[in-house]
Amino acid sequence: MENNKLISVIIPFYNAGDYVKKTIKSLESQAYRNFEVIFVNDGSIDNSLKIIETQLEDVSFNYKIINLSENGGLSNARNVGLSKAVGEYIFFLDSDDYITEDAFEKVIELFMSENPDVVFFQFKRVEENGELFQHYNELFKNVNKIETSRNILMKYLNLEIFIYACSIVYKKEIIKKLFFNEIGYIEDQDFTIRALLESDKVGYINSELINYTKREGSIMNSxxxxxxxxxxxxxxxxxxxxxxxxxxxxxxxxxxxxxxxxxxxxxxxxxxxxxxxxxxxxxxxxxxxxxxxxxxxxxxxxxxxxxxxxxxxxxxxxxxxxxxxxxxxx
Missing domain, CATH: 1.20.1310 (5 helical Cullin repeat like)
Structure with missing residues (x-):
């Protein structure tokens, strides 16, 4: 399918270390090539910036790096990236997660064919070494390809589905008035709920398009x-x-x-x-x-x-x- 819709990928990072290598490699492998990547350095004090700059030397996608003077938190970094995004679609990607090579292709195909306001997809959790930790297929068995945003919101609130910050892509138009509140632990859920409340139509892809890395010391594992x-x-x-x-x-x-x-x-x-x-x-x-x-x-x-x-x-x-x-x- 020929189209020229630009996806803006926003990747905040803070002391990401070597994890980000897989993230960048997965972006370079994308079949759909019309995307930009905005890296937001949230005041890293390790060698993350150097690792990213080295990894980016041979990539063919467009990117920019925004360096923040101090660590302001994930919400602030995402908001900075969002303010610089020029794409028609917005995708937030964590610096230790990585996507399948057909991820953007499938997302754009659904946006083009059905014109939803947001598109979400399945994911799997993996260990730091890449080994499978858990599938979540059972949580998505009663989801249709296209549903109203209200139906999806109800299913989300009732835990019939699981959407996390990096398993959903938004039309920029839908979230242009939204931002991530700096409320720590629940910032992702807050944004997802408000985005669904702003939407009318939601698309769903019945495939695991992202690997969600289970890291020691993360909030979910602490x-x-x-x-x-x-x-x-x-x-x-x-x-x-x-x-x-x-x-x-x-x-x-x-x-x-x-x-x-x-x-x-x-x-x-x-x-x-x-x-x-x-x-x-x-x-x-x-x-x-x-x-x-x-x-x-x-x-x-x-x-x-x-x-x-x-x-x-x-x-x-x-x-x-x-x-x-x-x-x-x-």
Whole structure:
């Protein structure tokens, strides 16, 4: 298919080291060649910039490198890259992930044939050495090639599908008024949700087009952190934003908020293998079940949950020791 639609690829990096070599190699291997790459050096203090400059010496794609004077965080780096992008489509790629050689070709074909506002695709997680860690095919078995953005948003909120920052491509027109909020742990989810809310039509490619690298020390693989509670805050913001203008959507945000509270509590209990039960209970009651989260135990919020989740909330509130023991045994 002949076309000249430009894809802008935005790659922030901070102390990326050798990981970025695979990323650049995957870009050079693309069958579809009309793309630009914007590397944003987020104040790296290792030799990442030198590695990238060396790797770029023999590439045939257009690129630019933006050097930031200090480390401002992933959101800021992505926003800087977005402000410099000139393509009609925007793709955010992490410096340790890499795409298949037909990725851009398939994405552009779907944009040209169906004219969606965004296109997302499957991915697989791989170890640092490239070995497979996990497929996610089961999460996409009920997705059509073209769906309304509302349907996709509902499936996303209900965890029927999984979209991460690098498994989705946007029409620039759709996200021209958006930016990544500097809210750390949940910046990707926040942006994805707001982009879907701005969209009407979503395209889906039933292929694993990107390798999502599982790195030691990354947020997803690190020890439990209270930053995970930011997810609850995020869904609380969206719930309050829509509770007076979209009942169905607000109920879905409320349900996801409640489930996040259960999942975060469960994650903490599972992460503490050596603490005594009474110490775990004290931590939960001090840091997770706070004045801000306890209102979510009210009946008006719990009624949207399934019976299993309601029982979990009941045990967590009234019989926390029993709840902790059950989670440890599960």
């Amino acid at each position: 020890k439990f952190s209270l930053k995970k509670l930011d997810k609850i805050k995020l869904f609380d913001i969206f719930y309050n934003q829509y509770k007076t203008k979209d009942e169905e959507l607000s109920k879905t945000f409320s349900m996801r908020r409640s489930k996040e509270l259960l999942w975060i509590t469960r994650a903490y209990i599972k992460s503490e293998k050596n603490l005594k039960i009474k110490e775990i209970k004290k931590y939960i009651q001090t840091n997770i079940l706070t004045d801000k989260t306890m209102p979510y135990f009210e009946k008006k919020y719990l009624k949207e949950l399934n019976f299993k989740n309601i029982i979990q909330f009941f045990l967590l509130k009234y019989f926390p020791t029993l709840y902790i023991n059950l989670i440890k045994l599960s």
